[in-house]
Amino acid sequence: MTGRPAPTQVEVRAVGADDGEALRVFFGAVPDGDRTFFREDVLRPGVVEGWVGRPDQRRLVALVDGVVAGHAGVLRGAPLSEHVGELRLVVDPAWRRRGLGRLLAQRAVHEAADMGLTKLVVEVIAEQAPTVAMFEGIGFQIEGRLRGHVRSPAGDTHDLLVLAHHGVPGLAESIPVPDGAMGPDGS
Numbered sequence: 360m361t362g363r364p365a366p367t368q369v370e371v372r373a374v375g376a377d378d379g380e381a382l383r384v385f386f387g388a389v390p391d392g393d394r395t396f397f398r399e400d401v402l403r404p405g406v407v408e409g410w411v412g413r414p415d416q417r418r419l420v421a422l423v424d425g426v427v428a429g430h431a432g433v434l435r436g437a438p439l440s441e442h443v444g445e446l447r448l449v450v451d452p453a454w455r456r457r458g459l460g461r462l463l464a465q466r467a468v469h470e471a472a473d474m475g476l477t478k479l480v481v482e483v484i485a486e487q488a489p490t491v492a493m494f495e496g497i498g499f500q501i502e503g504r505l506r507g508h509v510r511s512p513a514g515d516t517h518d519l520l521v522l523a524h525h526g527v528p529g530l531a532e533s534i535p536v537p538d539g540a541m542g543p544d545g546s
């Protein structure tokens with residue numbers, strides 16, 4: 360046989376009741392430092408299942424050829440900040456730099472708009488310049504720096520940047536809902 364390999368199929372959809380085990384396998388492959396951003400023990404049975412059907416959050420999963428490779432969550436703020444959502448995003452290290460993170464972030468913006476949110480924030484370790492650049496490329500701006508806010512198990516501390524977008528409905532309108540096929544190299 361000749362020619363290009365078949366395009367990799369990427370599907371982004373809402374996390375469903377049957378996704379618990381596959382998501383735990385996924386989170387198990389994510390470095391501890393990335394996983395702890397979730398502030399929940401996502402490896403504990405029942406935690407992922409508890410996400411399904413909650414009105415205050417939307418949870419997305421990215422599947423590459425049917426296997427979980429990324430996750431995004433949009434979590435509505437407490438009552439006085441219920442117009443604000445927090446975006447949490449993680450991609451399997453084996454699938455990074457192929458566009459999945461941006462795809463999930465863009466889809467999350469649409470979810471946030473659908474939830475009626477107007478502001479969306481995301482927290483990024485200050486040293487993660489490429490991640491900051493990715494969110495700036497979507498339209499987020501750095502809104503704050505929390506100094507020494509993150510401490511690694513080894514004890515070294517890092518600044519945390521809060522990036523925000525204040526016009527979620529307009530942002531969603533400006534982002535076409537991306538489709539999900541990509542080549543094996545992410546093209």
Ligand SMILES: CC(C)(COP(=O)(O)OP(=O)(O)OC[C@H]1O[C@@H](n2cnc3c(N)ncnc32)[C@H](O)[C@@H]1OP(=O)(O)O)[C@@H](O)C(=O)NCCC(=O)NCCS
Binds near residue numbers: 446449451454456462
């Ligand atoms: C942030 C994260 C989700 C990005 O996922 P990803 O699938 O690699 O992102 P993409 O492939 O869509 O990259 C989009 C752009 O981000 C930038 N980028 C992302 N990672 C990069 C890296 N390691 N080096 C250089 N640029 C990078 C690039 O501009 C890239 O665009 P390009 O490929 O056209 O150059 C992933 O690195 C991750 O899970 N990190 C740990 C968790 C985290 O920090 N989440 C964010 C805060 S909740």
